[in-house]
Amino acid sequence: MKITKFEIQLQNPQPVYYAGQTIAGQVYLELAAELDFRAITLALHGDANVNWTEHHGSGKNRRTVRYHNHENYLNIKLYLIGDGKEKSKLQAGGHNFPFSITLPMNLPSTFMGAHGRVLYYFKCNIDRPWKRDNNLHLYVTIVSLYDLNNDPNAVKPLSNNGTKTFGCLCCTTGPLNATLSLPKLGYVCGETIFFSANIENLSSKVMTKSSIKLIQTDVYRASTGKQRSVRRTILSHQEASIAPGASFTWGNVGLLIPPLPPSQLIYCNIIDVYYTVELSVDPSGIGFDLNVPINVTIGTIPLRQQYQHINYQNAAGPSGELPDASAPPPPSYGEVVHGKEAIEGAEGEGNTVQGGGMYAPQYPTYEFKG
Template sequence: MGKLNAFLITLNNPHLVYFAGQTIDGYVTVELNDAMKMRGVRLQFLGHARVHWTETHQTGSGKNRRTETRHYSSSETYFNFELLLFGPGNDSTHLQAGHHTYPFSFLLPPNLPSSYESHIGNVRYSLKAKIDKPWKFDHKTQKMFTVVSMLDLNQQPSATVAVQGENEKNLCCLCCKSGPIHALFRVDRAGYVPGDTIYLNAEISNHSTRRMKASRVRLIMTTVYHATTKSRTERKDVAMVNKGEISPGGSVTWSGEPMVVPAVPPSYLVGCSIIDIRYILQLEVDPAGPGFDLEVPLEVIVGTIPLRQVVQQYYPMPQPTLSPPSAPPLSQPAGASAPFNLPPPSYAECVFGKVGVREDEDSDHMGGDVDFAPSYAYYDWSKSNVR
């Protein structure tokens, strides 16, 4: 069985979600079946962003032609602090058998970027505990948590403004040019939070002699990763709504079809200089047979503080300031304040799910969280008392 029976980190906030400027508190548990020699029990508080990808390039020519793999990377650190919970640190001592708990508290710095995970880059926050043993393998465990930055839609001038776009395209049918397909696409505002509903309005006219297989609207997260010498762009669908085919000479109207914004990180990833996030709401008309889609893109903003006018639709009466369980009210984090009385959000795991969070410097003996997905504030307006 060994001497170590349990080694883990527990946070007092069950949601594991924090705002910049809030205090993280919890405790480290060490349970031993027998006394253990060690220098101490250490706890590291770590917040950083990293970007890394590889590309294959052909170099040389003829017999000297070869394949070369190039690495592109960058990183930035937001905090890296170590706390000695037990022991002298340099000399050795013994921790006796039994159940031991070591409380801790750490104040998060202000202006941290939101947590983000992908296979190319991440903004990651963690606690890493270590039993520092002389001349032997150290025991290690980690706990991941989410930081959500404040992106207040009420402070974004374009968030309340209706967004509209249109596009037209001519298709070729055999050797003859067919009539155009035309699309007008609009939404009543640009700003949303996870849990919000986007009401989609569009008018599509098919003046061609070709059938359109479908029309659809996609909410696309466009992420730009900045390495030291190059940038890379990644596009992911986060939501989609489809309509049926459009016959030659026909038309279709989207009249407020709903699309719910899932749990995703906020736009811009404010505070991180190596990862940038934008959201595009894109109407697409897909022709049957050869030919590219007709596209009408609109940029929207995903925030963390909802628009006042939206909240008042569901909570029209004055509400007391509420806060998530086991977390300070939204008005308390340093450097940010709620602009009005907010209902409490729930928290939802990122729509893309969990990823592996073991890092290059972590050994195979690292315990605790191996997979993790950030959670984001999610406003489920259907749970309001308004009928």
């Protein structure tokens, strides 16, 4: 093997960037012997894909329909050395090829879901005459700037209530009443959603449990206009039963928001992301749950009134500078709750995915003091 080391090395130790930031680094190539080449190029690609199938009809008329969609966001290509036409040589030893790319502002956040994804990745190519090219892939997370300070509703308190009765028309019980209140609409990852909730069970039924949940709903849009939604519970707290005639008030409980993609997935037209805090009360026996939902917004830049409560420890930039109040604080990082997923089709003959072919998107989180 002439090539003993082939890496894309980023200045940022975590491959996570805000839209509008500059990605700087180098391609490092170590050769055991002289290498013939026409060019070494580095490309940064970004796109979104939606894909799912549905079955329609039955028997001989049963058919499978595939729904899909695609959007392209980035396709930047740099020639690090060579022009792709003339044959050149690289001597044995180590070679560094620096690069710098400034990201556009209007990029949607990296996202991986059940039926779609938004991905950004570097592809480095060594064009070798009369031989198979060498390709290297490195996936990065890009986070769009969702500034809660630009949303006048982000600071507004929210409340919702629900009522449910049980039994038939001629023999109904007293009502089950529930109220859920939040101090505001807008949050960022790493922040705790505090809430107040009250349940009044005036029915003759035992309420077996009550729970408070943070729910993520992903909406996928096919090119035909067909939509598909996937709803999943991110967090859940549960309390014990409520006897007939009794009441229960939730207290001293909050929902700590884990690393998540921001709401709406702005700048992406084929995937939307929504978040809901929902109070749910489960009756014993036959009967549907009483659900009291409130939609919330998860952004990437916190409200200014909270800056003094953010812990900037370990948040300094690469030169040790501290964040300024007008810019989003540099993030700390955690794996997204979806877990690691393989990138299909990235690895193959002549291709390498840096990091073993597995990719776990990461999103900025903030650590709030007291």
